[in-house]
Amino acid sequence: MAGQHAAVPTGTVVRVRVPATSANLGPGFDTLGLALGLWDEVELSVGDGDRCTVEVEGEGAARVPRDERHLVLRAAHATFDRAGAPRVSLRLRCRNVIPHSRGLGSSAAAAVAGIVAARGLLSSTYPLDDDAVLDLAAGFDGHADNVAACLYGGLVVSWGHEGSWHAAHLTPHPALRPVVLIAERSSSTEATRGLLPDRVPHADAAFTAARAALLVHALTSEPELLLAATEDRLHQPYRRPAYPETAAVVDQLRTAGIAAVVSGAGPTVLALTLDGALPDGLDTTGFTVRTLAVDTEGARAEVV
CATH class of the missing domain: 3.30.230.10 (Ribosomal Protein S5; domain 2)
Incomplete structure (x- = not known):
């Protein structure tokens, strides 16, 4: 050189x-x-x-x-x-x-x-x-x-x-306050992607496409729609066996009305909140909770 x-x-x-x-x-x-x-x-x-x-x-x-x-x-x-x-x-x-x-x-x-x-x-x-x-x-x-x-x-x-x-x-809408629940254990993108099927039902593809379009609107203009807009049938259901603890936290948050998803290939959870608050009684064992700016x-x- x-x-x-x-x-x-x-x-x-x-x-x-x-x-x-x-x-x-x-x-x-x-x-x-x-x-x-x-x-x-x-x-x-x-x-x-x-x-x-x-x-x-x-x-x-x-x-x-x-x-x-x-x-x-x-x-x-x-x-x-x-x-x-x-x-x-x-x-x-x-x-x-x-x-x-x-x-x-x-x-x-x-x-x-x-x-x-x-x-x-x-x-x-x-x-x-x-x-x-x-x-x-x-x-x-x-x-x-x-x-x-x-x-x-x-x-x-x-x-x-x-x-x-x-x-x-x-x-993004200025009211958005993301909260991440960072899992203590790691995950491999390649491994979780390997759980995805080659084909999905047409109804699931159409459902997810509609939610993705709605999500762009919710994230930029109407965050009150985030819970409905973050519903997914394309990849998260198939990846649940890779990180049951992550799936359980997502389920708890969504049941409480929080728009929660798996962050990337996981196992961290992303909660798209408007106030940075999570529900009382949430079991966060194995996770570190952090409120972050966009x-x-x-x-x-x-x-x-």
Whole structure:
């Protein structure tokens, strides 16, 4: 890598903050995402050697790789490749707060952080526009709903078309007060996705499509409709065996009139409330309860 740093001067530093996200939101399977006020922070800089270095503190620090296998670095390298820029040695520092493998978009946040930080390093020398960044992040992570919410903040509707990914950014209703019940145990997206059938009844598909459309309206204009709008027959019923405790909490909350769903692939529960309050007597054993703001800024990068 020596001699290849001309496009990105040695010592250049970019700091990035990326939010947690909750995908699906009930019926919006692989389409809807919401950014939440819980942030990972990343610092990426150009070194003067031939090796990449990684420092991590916080969530997952004892488990993540400390070399070029680290997800943030892999995403950063993919960004250099996409831009046609020569790779350089990189120094990575991560302060992780988003829980790993809990359905709060930790891997999407890491991918977005690496891509946004790398774009900051490349700057005008090898420019990447917002569409390219979204497409790269969605293709890299595999979940456009999470990465779009992480990139743009607020509420997003994402979709794929002819091999590319796209997203529409919407502003959630200001009264929305999300509460997350973060499960102590982790879950695998791949494992829970494997529980989904190849086909679903037409009536269930039509029911869920109607609720997904209603959910966009409820989240942006009429939150009083959230309980009905978060009903789902497409994926959550099939995933219940993977996390019975999560399903039980969702059931308790919905019975009490709270619009609760499984966050992403679980096992965290997302309650879409208007006051941040949960019903008395709710059994939250095995969960950590946190009231979070909706993040409205998305990924933020600063060259220092």
